[in-house]
Amino acid sequence: MWDMLDNTKDCYEQKRGDFIFVYHHALATLFMKYGQFLNVNTIPTYQIYAYLVDPIYLQKYMKSAFPDEHFKQMFLHAMKESNTEQMLGSLEPLVSYVLKQMGGFCIDGWHVKSPIEG
Template sequence: MDNVKDCYEQERGDFIFVYHNALAVLFMEYGQFLNIATIPTYQIHTYLVDPIYLQKYMKSAFPDERFKQMFLHALNENNAEQMLVSLETLVSYVLKQMGGFHIDGWHVKSPIEG
């Protein structure tokens, strides 16, 4: 998320590429968490919207309808500012679904020797 924000704030020409790459990574990570089969990046949209794809490749529908709708909205967004908002919303949602993110939640597993 930070890299996408930096790209946006610097008004870099590759913002759209970085944004869509972040969406793909987020989809893959969340899909892995939900234990769904890996979907090639170029098939994600079709997987989410086309029931014929599900039959053809014997896939189950994506199990999280809310994420699916937010993801499709983010995928179709074309205003840079709204793209950033959509991605932030998706990232927050996924982190919540995965149990949250706590920056101070780290524990050392091995004893510390001085």
């Protein structure tokens, strides 16, 4: 997830024409991975919005509501964002939140256990 965020940032910084696609793909991937972590049944990407906001959808497909309300609100905000700078500003805290919920991650936290031979 951190790598996905980093790739999305690179896409934004390079002002690439596919940034919006990459951003929404990152959101979908994040939702799927976090949902899997929370043991939420897989929701097709075209139904995610309805799953999060429509109680009739939950009843129709016999689904339980998404278990993390804070993530849900952050995610819905990120989905609706249309300004590219603010899109990135929505994605970064969302990824950080999910990584924290999943036990944390620090890109600079790696240690080499075996001696380096040169």
